[in-house]
Amino acid sequence: MFNRSFSLSSKSYLPGVWSNFNSVRSTSLSIPFKPTKDYILNKTAGSKPPSLKKLSNKIKYQSPEGLDEIFKLSYNYLENNAKKIYDKLESTSDLKTRENLLIQAEINNPEVQYNFQYSNKLENNPNLIDYEQPIYRYLGKKHWESYSQMLLMQRLETLHVIPDTMPTLDPKAEVNVRFPFSTGLNLWIEPGDTLSSNTTSMEPSIKIQEYDLIDTTKQLYTILIVNPDNVDIENDSYYTSLNYALTNIKLSYNDNIVDARKFTNLKQNLLVDYQPPVPEKNAGQQRFSTWVFRQKDIMNNENILSKYANKFKSNFNIRKFAEYNNLEAIGAHVWRSEWDSNVANVRNIYGMPQGRVFTRERF
């Protein structure tokens, strides 16, 4: 029809693509809490938002006038559009195109938007934010790019982690670092934070959130923590040490926190055991940068150890290591450490020699 028609009432199919939860459609694309879902999708005249708990608040609250009527039409319109995209999806086989279409089909779904906007994106509940779904990966990536990614790049650049370790970084995966609770700080640390030696005395857990379309059953990851600020008195310089190295780590979109549970096979996964930061007195701050790489193929740790073990501690070249092993840097993180009164204790626990004390005059 040429008349300005608005296609919605003419085609009514039940249920719509967004509410037809058959075996294919993930339940994470729906709001699990029923009152909220009911309120958003089928609000009746008198009902109040379930996020309001107190009765007095419920009585006071008024949602905008005219919203109920227009919402129904808008929802049907968007759902109709989504149906067209799903129809197109059936005749598409290319994975990238399919991913794009799936994103387009769900991005305007209010339930998806609600789940994403109002739940924890970092420690995600797969019932709400399921990163297996392309739409959540897309939204997650946009959210990451809007702040955390920029913050990370700024910290990496101002602290000169780039180019002191790797030449540059094209960030593709979100990397977050947290130290275990027993050390007193149970937070995801912000890139560039200065941490006490007590906090960093045990190995961190590292969360690697992939947003790209990858084959999670095959993809392996390498994680390196390097410290480029070890004092090298002989050469009046600094050298890089490798403080932690994990290889052949397998991740999935939702279960991606790398800690002791993740590397069961020590020989294959643990290349270098964790060496906690033990900065020496008056030697200034040291940067501990975490680098995450995608592997091209499986790495043979015994080979690497037999060849380069002596270099890890005193003269590690992360660029050559990455090049030699065909590693692609996808994410990074950095924290700083400096000498404090607890360093001696940490050295004791790990059986390290006593640290030096630097003064202005060398003797």
Place this chain on the structure above:
Amino acid sequence: MSKVFVRFKRTQPATAAILHAQKMATQLSVITASRKAPRLLKLRPEDLIRHQTVTKAWSLFQAEERAEQEAQLRNQYQSTLDAVELLQKISPRLYKSVTTPDNNITVFPRGGLRTPTEYPPTIVWRYQIKPN
């Protein structure tokens, strides 16, 4: 001794100044938000999502309309082009006549075309034209 009662003493200059000041105050008050701004509109998450959905649907709807219009314009241009090219093949004389600029014809009609209004005028259509 004579008493002079000045009952309605005219104090024209002073009153005028006050009136002027009052007028200024009123006019300033009209254009400032103080005491006139309503409370901030605070939406609950659920309603915010509903609002976003409506806004999104509207923008998509508008984009669709716009795309349709652009496609129509493109087709119109193509149609004109095809017609003129065909005319060139068939009749060079007519082709020349339609492609030579002529100011007389492009002049917008005197009296103009009526802009559509929400409701029709009392006399919907003028059936009698003035003879030239």
Place this chain on the structure above:
Amino acid sequence: MIRSGIRTMASVASKENTKVINSGLILSRIPIVTPDLTEFEKKYYNYQSELEKRLMWTFPYYFYFRKGTLAERRFLKAQKYPVSKQPGVWYPKGIPDIRQNRERRSKQDVILPKEQEDINESLEKISRPVVPNPRTTKADETGDLTSLERKLSRTLYLLLKNKTGEWEFPTFQLKEDDALLHLNAETGLRTLGGKNINTWTVSKTPVAAYENNNGSDITFFIKSHILGGKFDLQENDTYSNFAWLTKDEVKNHIKTDYFNKVDCLLSKV
């Protein structure tokens, strides 16, 4: 498709080319009222205006009505005032937040005092209440296709029914040697529909070409608007009937390939 009798006289065309050239006229009556809104648009505009009212500043009545005047008193009398805040009273819907007689948490209804209604409304009286004319007319009710007053919100196009019973846009053959497309169409329209018509031809460039009878008969369309007067079908031997139709109706009246040619030229509003 038509006029086999006319085509035999195609002397001009045969000089230049073997093809018969016609000039067609797409004569339109532009909408008189604004387009009808869809349900979606109506509700969206309603929602937006409600939001705007809610966020609007308080109406500064003191600017429009001077203090102490009758007009001010009438205006203030017509207003509905919100519940005011009293000490020691429990308000279930929240404590009133009133400034300048406006509840700040909701929209303000500004009520204009009603004018005294005059029983004998005469057109001369300036203060008579404004009553808009209806958007549908008598022609819509009776279904009169020849009226220019039908479907005020849509663009109407003039269609003619020829002797073979088919509908088409007015088509006129170029007969003289020096005939021009748009002039031929204009004079043709006036011989067919009478002198009492005022049109504006937008351009002398044809907007579309339609080849008929295996390409031996070509119609070049010229666009034009009717500004005044009316089309009154005169006695002739080509056309028997005429109608002013919207795009949808045009589609139902003419052949599909003919319609496809002019599809993009017709407005959907």
